Amino acid sequence: MPDPLQVLPAEVILRCIEFTTLSGIAALNSTTKAWHGFLDATHQDTIYSTQAHDLYSLHPRSDRETLSLNRDFKVFGTPQNDRSFVKYFHGVQSWKDFCKRLILLERNWNAKRPVVRESVVQVGYDPVWRFKPDFKRRFIVSTSQAGGVCVTDMDDGRMLWRLRREDVRMCAHLEYDQESGTACWDRFGNAIEVWKADEVERGTFHRTGILEHDCETRGFQLSRFNDKETLCVVSSEGKGFVWDLSVHPPQRQKVLEIENEAVGHLDQGQDTVCYSMGTRGYHVCSKTTGEMLGKLDPKDCQNIYHIAHPPPQLTLSMGAPNHGPTAQVCPPQSPRKDRLTPLKLYNGPHPVPRSPLAIENDEWGSGIISGNYMCGVSRGGRVFICTDFLGALADPARFASTTAILHTEGDGSTFELGGWLTLKNGRAAFEIIDNVYIFTLPDSGTLPEVGEIQRPIWATPISSAQQLAVPVSFMGIYDDCIMYTYTTLGFRSSSPRQRRNGQNTRSERTRAFPTKAIRILSLAPDLSQPGEELSYIEGLEVNDNNPRGNDTSSIRSGSAPRARGAAMQAGLLQLMALLTNDQEDETSNSDSDNSHPNDREPAVLDEAARAELYASITEQEQAEWAEDDAYEQMLEMEDRQQIAEMMGFGDGEEEAMEMLRSDDEDEVAVRGPYAPSLDDDEDDEWEDEGDVV
Template sequence: MDPLTLLPSELVLRILEFTPTSDLASLTRLNRSWHAFIDETHQEAIYFTPGRTDHAAGLRDVSLFEKEPRTFAKYYQDVESWKDLCRRQTLLSKNWDAERPLTTERKIIVGRDPIWRFRPDFQRRIILSTSHEDMDSGDLLWKLERDDVRPFAHLEYADGVACWDCDGEGIEVWRIGRERGVKVKVLEHEVQTRGFQLSCFGGVWCLCVVSNAGCGFVYEGEKRELELTKRMVIPTGAVGHLDQDEGVVVYSLGSGGYHFFEKGTGEKMVGLKPEVLEPEVFHIVHPDEHFRRGTMEDIGKAARDRTVPLAIRPGPLPGDERVPLEDDEWGAGMLSGNLFVGVSRAGRLLICPNWRALIPHTSPTSTAPLTDLIQIIECDSDGSTFDLGGWLSVRDHRVLLEIQDLIYIIGLTDSDHVRDGESRPSFATSTAIKPQYANPVSFMGLYEDCLMSTYTTLLYRSRSDEAEGVVPRIFQTKAVRVLNLAPDLSGHGEVVEDEEEELDLPVSGATRAELFHLIALLARGEDGD
């Protein structure tokens, strides 16, 4: 009773639309007829089906897919067919969903300057930061001197346009290329600005700016010439964190929660104060065993040892010293479709699967149930990494946040909830080569095949001294760290380890092994001869 002989091909194809990819693979091994039907006669129709592969709407030629700027590792380079694309995306998704994903690591260090903010551009293969470097080689492409960019400037970047704050209350707008950047204009403000965020939606750039004096600004432009389109009145006391989508901008008000505004009209849509909505509470215990590379001697560790699994449990975090929810201070918040997430000084992660569902509940006469609107995950944190207001990133039902000296990757369900046994696995990775060297992360982001963040590490450099001659120095710096999850495409589904990058070590004197040992001793804080 073979369906291929009983049913029309159109109906079989329709059924296969709902068949998991793993079952398709099994069917191709069933017999010659099924192999021919799936892998020869109807391969393009089967694997091009929406949901089978992820690609831009309207893309019909698979060879054009690799031109989409999506990944750090050029994972889709030379993709051969829709089936090949499906295979690559399935392997990548499988690695992300592992309890301890296989990873490779890359640290990008340029000169002596520690990285403060950075943004990657996978299309142009550049990283814009306190240093401007090539994504593949780590070579410095060009830089502006300190007189041109104030210390600790905030940086925003989207598709060839960059913005950073200058002295006073101005924001500089630049066009960015591999060879050089060109200043377009300076956006002046008469009030103190606390933060800004730049995005590009369908060829229209939008810069949203917030002031703690009760003002919000929206700038837009189709040709990268940003012009003020809306000035809105918001509550005073904004802490500087904001995010936007095409129609909405959300501001963080610290202890006042989050406020959502429509960009076009400037009207407030909803306010979100977590304690009002009686959230469902979960907790994660900060890992006691620090799994990170303890010394430079650990270079040979397995690819899984860069991460540690996290378990999410129902109920509040044990202990009586927690800051009450109503007294907590909220920092960074991010939008991803209907999902909104935020992070607090006390280490709480706010998850609102559908923030638009909150709008009816702002009315004092509303009697609709408030259940299942928001969830909170409590983490073991003393607030020491909240000086920057916390950093977040959201992508594909995962949330990236910093807790103490670790980065947590929290997995959600397909509906963006926390559900025992249904959520994607959660895991953690380090922010520094050793806990005692950890500094708060000043940028991190989730991308299709990797997560990128600032990372505190050690460098060994020789420095000329008039009295002592050439003197070796080991110093601490912040680099760009790429934790790459792109699998090997040889068919094994493994991640191939890159060779460890060479530190800038002297060619004479101590051997490489001795220098690694010296760095290990310093990392452990050991003194003496």
């Protein structure tokens, strides 16, 4: 057979190569010198640019923003819009190099046990509620359970800017668009504030508008389509609002008439908006005309699957380095293969469901649209999947062939504060009891497959220890990482007390307390080691390689759902010892040479020496030391109250929120520059430079 290079024009060969996979091109490249010269020298950019466009468009990225490979990567080495946590595409030198990075990244996402590097970011001293990353400006915007807004550097964890607690309500919802730097959060009075990132001073924001509504608002969601920002708002009083944020001031484009008692979850596609109606499923309306396009009721779905919950989280040492924030944020460290536990998918309903809710009475919460995919999660731990969103709305037969229900072992205990769902790049993430599940979706228009050909399903804990587990309040899937709120130990430093002679009565000490940080699981290969980007590192031996199967012999029929409280109480005393006594002992030992007699009494001290010692101590110094002891006891009591509250032993929401507010004196140690109160005068001074880390 003659060589195609000798008999066919180059244009015909290039056209044929467009339909060849990268593995086929690599094999052809190694056959002869002539083919190597044709593929890798003469026509390299033409061949690999076509392959790069296909790989880049593999997943429906247009669900949130309009991306163009030619626009985002105009000049290699300086991509215009790298949406990756580790700057994965920085330094790309050619289309071939770009294809290689895409293939390595996708290979890790599709692995049974991917190599994962971890970063845990502590944002101040308050538990994080919602957060949004900005990979373009390299910071994270977040709200907290105690109130306020913080902007944290994505590379080093340093706080860049914040609004104080009195300026933003507790547990404020947050939406953000990184293309324009637009941030939205709600406040009391059914109003939403709109802020813009300052392009001159990185990390700072200024308010551009307030969106008022004449009825009770329950939720809102911001998306960008064709360079137009649209904010959709839902009310429980039978109204939906569509705002255009691309203009200044923002304009209300449409008021939609919907059914009453919407539960607050909503999401939007390019022309549609989907509202969650609880037990009535999901209602879809047109954003332009306001007409009802259809309803998706999961109880009508006939394709049922189930996932067995992973084994209980391993009991970890309370002093282990897995607690607390990591020393470095970006690039993340410690690559391991045991951070995501593989799970299996089975046909049929779960043999022993934990939730007593029948699907007819189940309440559906968060629903997300991504391209032609749609997913929703319920109180009973069911997950609804639709792989042809618009087709299922228009044709009942298409609904039957493209929708599925995943039964899990959820018991509804995390639905009120959690129940979060995210969907991006062909993958869905949702919370079940004490784990985050990551489910790889089937191809568009098809159903999930079980057995050896099933796509990856993983689980990862929501906390660094089971005793700390509280529901996730935000999670997101991005091109190279997974991010979610993560309950772990935070650390704060107490400022040293000054004596009259200018010396410190005791050295600075660090105290641990439970909080919600941001956990970042990066699946980006390590490009600093060519040829070993996805090599085995460590950690495979920690977890059983075989996930728990479909065997129910060890589960009693009709048994009650597993109680979370008992598991949490099992290590409560050990955890409280870490937060209080252990660190006091370590501090006492490390500072023994410099400790004051009132802190550490000499081993042998006669009566004369004792009298001389106490005579030298002034009344003011004794009062200061007494104040120190009272202050330490107060901190210890706050730590114990916070633990008890996070374990579910509190007396009420108001009291819990008060306990979450940290002491202003300690807060100065980690806070960065802040914006003056919105009610302050313009000439109010900011914090001193000494307060900035």
